Amino acid sequence: MxxxxxxxxxxxxxxxxxxxxxxxxxxxxxxxxxxxxxxxxxxxxxxxxxxxxxxxxxxxxxxxxxxxxxxxxxxxxxxxIMALPNFQDFLISEETVLELMEARKSLEISISRMAAIKRTEEDLNKLEDNLKYMELNLSNPNESKKTDMLFHKLLAQSTQNSIMVHLIEAISDQMDKAMEEIRRITFGSPSLSRKILKEHRAIYQAVVEQNTALAQQKMLDHLGHFEGEMGEYYKSKKELKEMEKRGKF
CATH class of the missing domain: 1.10.10.10 (Winged helix-like DNA-binding domain superfamily/Winged helix DNA-binding domain)
Structure with missing residues (x-):
């Protein structure tokens, strides 16, 4: 080799x-x-x-x-199989980004449930290693962001369903492009990174316990955090545009 x-x-x-x-x-x-x-x-x-x-x-x-x-x-x-769907042409407005987030939320909630049922000890070891690595890199924005994305992909892998894996791979990659600025702000803050780590741990623990309802709820809580950040981001952009129109900048 x-x-x-x-x-x-x-x-x-x-x-x-x-x-x-x-x-x-x-x-x-x-x-x-x-x-x-x-x-x-x-x-x-x-x-x-x-x-x-x-x-x-x-x-x-x-x-x-x-x-x-x-x-x-x-x-x-x-x-x-390597040619995953490309949503790039659709990511042109706030509305389409929010629709993609909605689709991702539905998919991830299903993934968390399936992972709680089908995960193996090997899956749990990989997720645990991911959490440890994220904790060690809370002050490193680039590594924290990558570790965050990998957590969701590892969770999808824990469903033992290749279609779920490829779907979350495609959606996550496009969401990362669409939310590049939001992610930069989020992972640039150690306190926000710690919050995300805490949410990941809660999802992981529910999967360990094979508590499907709790796994779904913790995933919903986690993605709700990002939805809130997206809402604030687009709100601030709109306010900035309005101020520019009024000649305040």
């Missing part, structure tokens, strides 16, 4: 992208087993949590399958 040595500062996406490209190029074929986590750590010169996140990202893309005690194996994959 070919690798390129990277330094510790590189994030897990670099490793995932390298392995993904080898799968696409045919260097790694369906049924091939990846090196163990320890071997990958040595090959890439990174820690276990970084490798674990890289493997999680590849699972979310549907490229590998990881089973506890058996390692990770390359799956048979369809190139068309």
């Amino acid at each position: 070919k690798t390129t040595k990277i330094n510790r500062q590189k994030i897990y996406e670099v490793i995932a992208e390298q392995i993904k490209q080898q799968i696409i190029d045919g260097d790694l074929k369906p049924g091939d087993r990846l090196p163990t986590g320890k071997e990958l750590c040595e090959m890439y010169g990174v820690g276990r949590s970084t490798v674990r996140e890289a493997l999680s990202a590849l699972e979310i893309m549907g490229l590998i399958e990881t089973r506890q005690g058996e390692g990770s194996t390359v799956k048979t994959w369809n190139p068309e």
